[in-house]
Structures are given as C-alpha cells and as structure tokens.
Amino acid sequence: MNSKIDPTIFKAYDIRGIYPAQLNEETIYKIAKGIFTFFVKKLNLSRAPRLVLSYDGRTSTPMLVKEARKALLESGAEITEIGMSTTPAFYFSLTHYDCDAGLQVSASHNPKEYNGIKFAFNTGGKVTKIGRDTGMDEVRELTLAEKFISLGSKGRVKRNEDVFEDQVENAFRLVQYPTIKKLKVVADPGNAVGALYLEALFKKLPCELIKMNFKIDGNFPAHQPDPLQFETLVDLRKKVLEEKADLGIAPDGDGDRIFFINEKGDVIQASLITALVARELLQKQPREKIVVDVRNTFNVEAAVKKYGGVLVVTRVGHALITETMKKENALFAGENSGHYFFRETG
Known part of the structure; x- marks a missing residue:
C-alpha cells in the first residue's frame, strides 16, 4: 500500500479521496496527526485538546477510524x-459536549469508493469548519512535511452514544416545543447515516414515518445518497404519491444536506425552503440577517424584504457561508445545495 500522500485530496472544504488508492490506513494516520498538530497550534491550549471523533457508514470507514x-x-x-453519526451531529457535539475540535470520517454524498475527513474547531461556542480559507492549506503542509506535535503522554477515549437524542431535544428546545400536526412522511436516506437522525427525530414527532432505504449499507445499494442529483429522488417521489403522503425527505450521505418533496411529488427548490424558514424566523425576530450563496437569492430576497430582514449574499461553499454567518452574526443561512444553518447550532 502506497503511504505517499496525494496533495490533491486536500479540497476546498474537506479532505477526500478514493480508498485505498488516495486515502488509506497509512495516509489517514499521518493526516490525523497533521490535523491534531494544526488544532494544538491554532487553539494555543495549555492542556490536552478535547476532540470529538465520529464517522459514517462506508465500508472503508472502520479501518480508517481505527x-x-x-x-x-x-x-x-x-x-x-460519538460513533456512527451525521456531520450536523458532529458539529453539535463540539459545542454541546464542550470539546475544542474534532474530526468526522466521511465522504458525504460521494460514491462508495470515496472516503474523507471533515474537521472543525470550537471557540466560545462558535464552530469554525476547516476549508481553504480557514486552515486547510496549513494542514496539508504540516501533513506532507510530517511536522507533527505530540504532547508526550497518551490520550484517552470516552464514548457517548446519546448524541442524536441530545441533538433532537436541543432542536425542540430552540423552537420552543411547537405543536406539530400528525403528518404522513416518507423518508429516504439512501442507506446512509441520515437514517440515524431521522429515527431519533420521529420518535419525538406525532407523525407516521414510512421508511425507504434505512438500513446502513456503505455500498449504497439503492442509489448514491446525493439528493442534488434529482434522479436519486425518483423512487421517493413515487412513494410520496402512492402513500398519499404530506411530505418526502431526502438527506444526503452524511446528513448535512436535505431536499424535500411536496404532496404532489415535486422536488421543492432549496431557495424556497430558505425563504420559508427565513419568513418564520423573521416574524419573531425582525431586522435579523439572513445569509444566502450567490446561487440561492431567488425567492429569498423577496421574503427577507417583506418580513423586515437584511439579506447578505456570499460565495458558494458551506465553510464560507458559516464564516459569513459568524462575521455577520446572522440568524439563518441557506445554500442552493440543500445546506441550512442556524445561528444557535453553528
């Protein structure tokens, strides 16, 4: 197995490559040390850093996590x-469990041959996701040069398997435990870890959940877990119509993007979801800022103006949009790709 690291796997918003040609047990060992070194230098800690470790359900993940x-x-x-988890649950864990930083081993919505790493740090309850503008180049250089820091004593692991219950409870608390109608909902997470969050969420909802492809299988036998490719939504759209359901839900491979299907079997534009959420939030908190990427202004601009908000437009990319949110102290953000961000949850 070639342990030489391909520098092209250090992407704009994550580390990602084909297993085992580009990312394997030897290379991830070095990359994890590079990320650790970056965290220690960036956070300037006088103690051992407290890190979250989580991962998705791909077939290569157990070996890489080890x-x-x-x-x-x-x-x-x-x-x-925190074990097998979605990326939003990983980000939530950084602040909820008072950790300094962490790694999520995942290749998101990409085909089964891929794996990767998303990583972030927490400062004062604000999560910084590492991308090209926030430290990725430094991590790449530290890793390729093998300029690693070790604290001289072995670390330790504690396990927490309550993350989804904690995350769902926190979400209900933030929206003040609303009354929710008994809806019929069809969900298709594509055999990926989004199923874990949906299971926890619907235990708390008075809804009927009709499951499609909920068994975690890193081979993704039904379809690639990428709802931005609308051809992956064909079966879900049909099922919504067959069941006469109120709603369809399709998260991506690591659960940080989501698309919705209406009762007519139509895919709802991400810009419309952003506009709907912005409307609800601004009615309670007017004059707040709403962030969108340059592809997502349709529908949103009119809603923000109507309900007294301030629209902030940023470049494409989830690391960039969350940095803009922090800088502007924005209430909410939405991307055309189906990413949504709330101030309270980073």
Whole structure:
C-alpha cells in the first residue's frame, strides 16, 4: 500500500479521496496527526485538546477510524467518540459536549469508493469548519512535511452514544416545543447515516414515518445518497404519491444536506425552503440577517424584504457561508445545495 500522500485530496472544504488508492490506513494516520498538530497550534491550549471523533457508514470507514483514533491517542488527545453519526451531529457535539475540535470520517454524498475527513474547531461556542480559507492549506503542509506535535503522554477515549437524542431535544428546545400536526412522511436516506437522525427525530414527532432505504449499507445499494442529483429522488417521489403522503425527505450521505418533496411529488427548490424558514424566523425576530450563496437569492430576497430582514449574499461553499454567518452574526443561512444553518447550532 502506497503511504505517499496525494496533495490533491486536500479540497476546498474537506479532505477526500478514493480508498485505498488516495486515502488509506497509512495516509489517514499521518493526516490525523497533521490535523491534531494544526488544532494544538491554532487553539494555543495549555492542556490536552478535547476532540470529538465520529464517522459514517462506508465500508472503508472502520479501518480508517481505527488508524485515526490511534494517531490522535498517540498525540495526546482526549477523545469523545460519538460513533456512527451525521456531520450536523458532529458539529453539535463540539459545542454541546464542550470539546475544542474534532474530526468526522466521511465522504458525504460521494460514491462508495470515496472516503474523507471533515474537521472543525470550537471557540466560545462558535464552530469554525476547516476549508481553504480557514486552515486547510496549513494542514496539508504540516501533513506532507510530517511536522507533527505530540504532547508526550497518551490520550484517552470516552464514548457517548446519546448524541442524536441530545441533538433532537436541543432542536425542540430552540423552537420552543411547537405543536406539530400528525403528518404522513416518507423518508429516504439512501442507506446512509441520515437514517440515524431521522429515527431519533420521529420518535419525538406525532407523525407516521414510512421508511425507504434505512438500513446502513456503505455500498449504497439503492442509489448514491446525493439528493442534488434529482434522479436519486425518483423512487421517493413515487412513494410520496402512492402513500398519499404530506411530505418526502431526502438527506444526503452524511446528513448535512436535505431536499424535500411536496404532496404532489415535486422536488421543492432549496431557495424556497430558505425563504420559508427565513419568513418564520423573521416574524419573531425582525431586522435579523439572513445569509444566502450567490446561487440561492431567488425567492429569498423577496421574503427577507417583506418580513423586515437584511439579506447578505456570499460565495458558494458551506465553510464560507458559516464564516459569513459568524462575521455577520446572522440568524439563518441557506445554500442552493440543500445546506441550512442556524445561528444557535453553528
């Protein structure tokens, strides 16, 4: 197995490559050490960093996580391992469990041959997602040069398996436990980890959940878990009509993007979802800022203006849009790709 690291796997918003040609047990070991070194230098801590470790359900993930965990422990990290998880649950864990930073081993919505790493740090309850403008180049250089920091003592792991229950309870608290109608909902997470959050969420909802492709299977036998490719939504749209359901839900491979189907079987534009959420929020909190990427202004601009908000337009990319949110202290943001962000949850 070639342990030489391909520098092209360090992308604009994550680390991502084909397993095992580009990302394998040897390379992720070094990359995890590079990320640890970046965190220690960036956060300037006088103690061992507290890191979240989580991962998706791809077939290569167990082997990669084993080596990442080993590297972090050798470096001296105190790890809170939340297990198989979505990326939003990973970000939530950083602040909810008072951790400094963390890694999510996942290749999101990409085909089964891929795997990768998303990573972020927490400062004062604000999550910074690492991308090209927030530290990715530094991590790449540290890793390629193997200029690693070790704290001289072995770290430790504690496991927390309550993240989805905690995340759902936090979401209900933020929206003040609203009364929700008994809806019939069809959901298709594409055999990916979005199923785990949906299971936890619908335990708390008075709704009928009709499940499609809920069994975690990193081979993605039904379809690639990428709802931005509308051909992956064909079966879900049909099922919504067959069941006479009120709504269809399709999260992506790591659960950080989501598309909705209406009762007519039509895909709802992401810009319309952003506009609807902005309307609801601005009615309670007028004059707040709403962030959109340059592709997502349709529908949103009119809603923000009507309900007394301030529209902020930013470049494309979830790391960029969340940095803009922090800078502007915005209430909410939405991307054309189906990413949505709330101030309270980073």
